[in-house]
Amino acid sequence: MFNSYTTNTLEYDAGSCINCGKCSTVCPHAVFSPGEKVAQLADPLACMECGACQLNCPTGAIVVDSGVGCAYAMMWSAIKGQEEVTCGCGDNYCCSPSPSILQLGKKK
Amino acid sequence: MNNTNMINVSMNDPASLHPTIRSTSSDITFANHRDHFFARMGVRRSEHRVEPGLYALGEPTPDSPVFASANYTLSFDALRRALVGVDCYILVLDTRGVNVWCAAGKGTFGTEELVHRIQATGLHKVVSHRVVIVPQLGATGVAAHKVKAASGFSVEYGPVRASDLPEYLRTRQATPEMRRVRFTLPDRLVLIPVELFLAPLPALVAAVILSILGGYMVAVAALIAILSGMIVFPILLPWIPTKDFSTKGFIVGALVALPFAWNAFYSVPDTAWWLRYSWVLIYMLVIPPVTAFLALNFTGSTTFTSVTGVRREIYAYVPKMAWMFASGIILMLVLALIPFIGGL
Ligand code: SF4
Ligand code: SF4
Numbered sequence: 001m002f003n004s005y006t007t008n009t010l011e012y013d014a015g016s017c018i019n020c021g022k023c024s025t026v027c028p029h030a031v032f033s034p035g036e037k038v039a040q041l042a043d044p045l046a047c048m049e050c051g052a053c054q055l056n057c058p059t060g061a062i063v064v065d066s067g068v069g070c071a072y073a074m075m076w077s078a079i080k081g082q083e084e085v086t087c088g089c090g091d092n093y094c095c096s097p098s099p100s101i102l103q104l105g106k107k108k
Numbered sequence: 109m110n111n112t113n114m115i116n117v118s119m120n121d122p123a124s125l126h127p128t129i130r131s132t133s134s135d136i137t138f139a140n141h142r143d144h145f146f147a148r149m150g151v152r153r154s155e156h157r158v159e160p161g162l163y164a165l166g167e168p169t170p171d172s173p174v175f176a177s178a179n180y181t182l183s184f185d186a187l188r189r190a191l192v193g194v195d196c197y198i199l200v201l202d203t204r205g206v207n208v209w210c211a212a213g214k215g216t217f218g219t220e221e222l223v224h225r226i227q228a229t230g231l232h233k234v235v236s237h238r239v240v241i242v243p244q245l246g247a248t249g250v251a252a253h254k255v256k257a258a259s260g261f262s263v264e265y266g267p268v269r270a271s272d273l274p275e276y277l278r279t280r281q282a283t284p285e286m287r288r289v290r291f292t293l294p295d296r297l298v299l300i301p302v303e304l305f306l307a308p309l310p311a312l313v314a315a316v317i318l319s320i321l322g323g324y325m326v327a328v329a330a331l332i333a334i335l336s337g338m339i340v341f342p343i344l345l346p347w348i349p350t351k352d353f354s355t356k357g358f359i360v361g362a363l364v365a366l367p368f369a370w371n372a373f374y375s376v377p378d379t380a381w382w383l384r385y386s387w388v389l390i391y392m393l394v395i396p397p398v399t400a401f402l403a404l405n406f407t408g409s410t411t412f413t414s415v416t417g418v419r420r421e422i423y424a425y426v427p428k429m430a431w432m433f434a435s436g437i438i439l440m441l442v443l444a445l446i447p448f449i450g451g452l
Contacts, residue, residue: 003351004420005413025265025282026247028289029412049414050213052247066248067415068213070408071353071422074415 009065010047014038016061023053023062129234132163134192136185143181150302153205156181160202162229163188166195170236173277175266176222176246178203178211187243190270194277199240201225212249219251223258232260241266244287289411296342299409303338322390322440329368333395336364337402345406353413354425357403361396368395386443393436397429 010031017038024032024039032053033042039061051066068074147156158179165188174197177187184200191198201221203211211217226232226240242250244265252263267276267286276282311334319327341348341360348356372387404421407413 002355004424005351005417007420008414008416022252025287026244028245028268028287030284030288046412047414048412049416050248052212055249055251056247056253058253065415068408069410069413069415069418070405071418072405072408074418074422075426 006045008045008047008049009063010041010044010049011063012039012041012044013061013063014041016059018059018061020058022056022058026052026056028052128161129197129229130159130161130163132165132188132198134165134188136189140181140185144185147180147182148298148301150305155205157205158184158200160200160225162231162234163198163200165191165198166193168195168197170234172196172235174199174231174235174240175273176201176225176240176242178206178208178217180205180207180211183207186270187273190273194274197231197234199225199229199231208243209245209248212246215249217246218249219254219258222250222255222263226255226259226261238262239264243270244268244282245289291345291411293343295411296345300339300342303342303409307334307338321444325368325371326390326440329365329391329395330398333361333364333398334402336360337399341399341403342406342409345410352421352425353403353407354400354421354429357400358396358425360403361399362392364399365391365395383443386439390436390440390443393432393439397433400425401429 012032019035019038021034021039024030024034027047028050029043029046029048031041031043031047033040047064048069049064049066051064054062054064054066143156146152158177158181160179172195175187175191176199177184179200179202184198187198199222201211201217202225203216203221206214206216208217222240222242231240232238238261240255240261241264242252245268247265250263252265255261255263264280265282266273267282268289269286272282272286276286311331314330314334315327318330337357337360341357344360345356348359350356350359369388369391372391373384376384404418404425407418407421
């Protein structure tokens with residue numbers, strides 16, 4: 001109850017992992033941690049679907065449907081009938097205030 | 109562009125093989141501070157830019173490290189300020205004046221632009237090594253192995269925060285703590301001015317309409333609801349119960365509405381009971397969905413909400429918000445119309 005963040009689109013296939021360590025390096029929420037033989041999925045529910053791990057995994061062991069976790073941007077593109085949600089901050093609105101806190105737009 | 113100027117390097121310097129390396133320093137001038145202030149206020153949004161290209165900080169040699177940054181003044185200045193006393197190069201990508209993380213999400217701080225900028229600045233002639241240190245949050249747009257394949261440069265992901273760079277440079281290792289993105293009170297506070305900057309007009313329009321319909325008390329309630337959604341909510345975020353932003357917003361809204369409902373019920377003891385109950389209902393129906401909606405929209409400013417979760421929140425709560433709000437407004441309209449149709 002009152003928790004919509006109990007599931008996400010992150011999928012990890014440990015079978016394809018070559019243990020390069022990139023995913024645990026790039027993840028800003030420590031979802032992956034380095035393992036003995038393969039990367040460990042340590043905290044999957046902390047994933048914010050930024051897509052950094054997928055983009056940097058050289059073997060395609062990670063799949064995640066990445067995009068903007070921004071209600072404003074999502075509702076706005078729904079209203080405009082766009083399929084792809086782009087960061088509503090095209091003009092640098094929600095994004096700009098601090099280099100360390102921002103929200104993400106859709107990856108190409 | 110403050111604080112930088114073009115220099116022409118002499119011919120026996122390796123850097124001279126490429127014509128434009130701009131110089132910069134770690135000093136943050138008054139003009140920089142003014143620029144940061146306006147950037148944080150959301151004023152002149154497209155003007156906080158740095159010229160893309162290669163910058164020399166201090167007196168770098170061909171062995172000095174290279175740091176990638178965005179051409180947004182807050183990003184660039186945070187980097188050069190953190191690198192005080194470090195001789196290095198800063199490679200500024202053209203992110204159209206957007207900070208690293210957001211630009212990485214959009215793909216402008218990305219593999220393509222990084223490779224292009226490495227080549228356009230002739231970086232391989234400037235430095236003898238083949239490593240570029242990219243802020244970790246840039247990883248959302250950069251595929252390290254693809255950059256390596258296309259440019260020969262290895263991407264090394266630095267810490268999330270520029271302020272951790274000095275320690276990172278000592279060990280060339282980021283601690284798990286340096287790799288985590290946070291959303292601390294200062295992080296949240298700094299977002300409030302931009303939010304407020306967007307609010308006055310809609311808030312004013314709402315207040316005027318509401319004061320005509322239901323009196324000044326309703327207008328005051330609406331303003332307080334909006335302000336609490338934009339100021340109180342971000343501040344209290346981690347301490348408000350429930351995980352969903354919408355339910356957190358409903359809670360804040362209900363707390364804001366209570367005193368108004370109380371006042372509407374007890375301040376007019378000689379009015380009909382149903383009228384007093386109706387006003388309690390109006391406050392409880394109108395205010396919580398407003399704060400809940402603002403709270404839900406705050407997801408875009410946080411550092412941790414996933415698309416999947418936000419989508420589920422939208423489906424679960426936005427229809428409820430709409431219903432509550434509409435019923436409250438209709439009830440208010442009905443009460444406003446009663447005198448005209450001869451009631452009371
Ligand atoms: S990035 Fe891919 S290959 Fe490398 S450790 Fe993570 S899952 Fe394994
Ligand atoms: S998508 Fe982002 S938050 Fe999720 S596991 Fe990958 S890097 Fe971490």
